[in-house]
Amino acid sequence: MLLTRDTLPETIADTEALDELLCRPTQALIDDLARVDGDIMILGVAGKMGPTLAGLAKAACPGRRVIGVARFSEPGAEDWLQARGIETIHCDLLDENALRALPQAPNVIFMAGRKFGAEGDLALTWAMNAHVPALVAQAFCRSRIVTFSTGCVYPFVNVDGKGADESVAPDPPGEYAQSCVGRERMFEYFSKKYSTPGKLFRLNYAIDMRYGVLHDIATKVLQGKPIDVSLGHVNFIWQGDASSQALRCLAHCEVPTSPINVSGHEILAVRDLAAKFGRLLGRAPVILGTEQPTAWLTNTSQATKLFGLPVVDTDRLIQWTADWVARAMPSLNKPTKYEVRDGRY
Template structure:
């Protein structure tokens, strides 16, 4: 994609920031979020993205142009507590407000999550886009799954109301040097903390950030009216036990993987890649190559220089280790709360 005017929501997020940086090389990229942390905004602007401070749920886009060619809606709310009203206002209503403002775009990608699927008893079940949806539990964010299901419904409606081609992409376990579930597990291992997983096995379809960056344009090209829905995961099926074992071999640290069964959660999060491969072709980064690069790029100064855990890694660890934990590992969309 070259020469396009692109809007990205939540551009400081785990997935969105590297994607914005990638797209800004050859396009005019704008990013909107609350930007409660000025350092986040400065970081985004430093890679060539024009920013505006916007509360997506407010519907006030007075400072935001409406002539974008493409919209990548990655911002989301993932927070503790049972405030479903707030989660729906941000994730569902906010999506509608963004798409209404950008109704003249050529296409929009709305990032959803594999957490929208109804949990299946078979850990090796590969979820297809036509599988039943259900309110799955998420760590530190009990309202996440249901509000993302609502987001999808709003996005589908907007596509038809505004004749706006939309693709809904259900993200799995994304990862790269900027974060993601495998990255947080690596942080835990190097900090000497146990890696808690909810089942054994508990397989995922992890996807590297580089593949996300290169596949985004093809997915936008598949946007349609009515909406196209597609799983966005990798081609390999890997469990936390496997990738943590590989991290141990790469770092010389022995991972402690603790299985804490959590009834009602996903026993596995494998996504069928058939529809996505038909759109994007195969992934370029295999899981071992991706995890090896993750270790090298996230810890370029060596493992003894590990900083104390913060941000999402610390939040997830706290969610897993509290006594009343009834949570599930994220499906990996990794988008950060709207700032």
């Protein structure tokens, strides 16, 4: 079954149903992948979003090789991928020899990086977010490369505007976000040097029932914990929609590589989201702080023009999340830290 607005369920029963929904392709994804030839390799596949993207790629083009590369240090991810027909390769991307031994794939999705705990070992953060991209960009200079980045590369913008578009120069606070600018610059440099087509996929907050901005807010509402609204506005996107757009970017790669903002098209107030969860969960939100006039927000007009609006809209995401949290369904216990303003993660 293809994913359309008409096929969305009212509730997501369990993790198996969630995985199936996240990995269900749209016709638009199938059509865009048909425009690019060859295998798809996903570097850093074992993170929060990688398995979804790999499963979605395989579902959209079942006759093609989809190869997932990671250290696979946490149990479960490799078995999950292999059960869906995705090949797996163990590789530490900091090992240049191991990296160069990987098979050449015409299509590469680069998802490796370090965020949480970044402040605890800044040298490792820079190595993963800037050195590894330089190695990958050279090892796969003949491939199309879609590079996962973040909206955190932008400076804060006024919450009354439309968000930062791709013309806004990166100027973020904190070494984590600065290292992400380094990641982009490495891919940009080698894209120019080797004429490697690419896209810099600046993602703001993918939503999965087990984690994400909405999961964080809903959980705090349910538990009566204070919700800090000093960074009071966000935008976000269903993880399935984000994964689909990343794969569709393979059909829109350019030389030199260029950025594209990916998130929901709405700018939403954290206070309003908390109030909606309060009504759905029967709990009064506990609000802390006062909204600041700026936040990390992106303008997704370019992505909307290329891909259309996300299939899953904000209201449905809120309803799904409230239902999931109310039933005490599984959580990854990985807060997004969306409320952090100084860039220290």
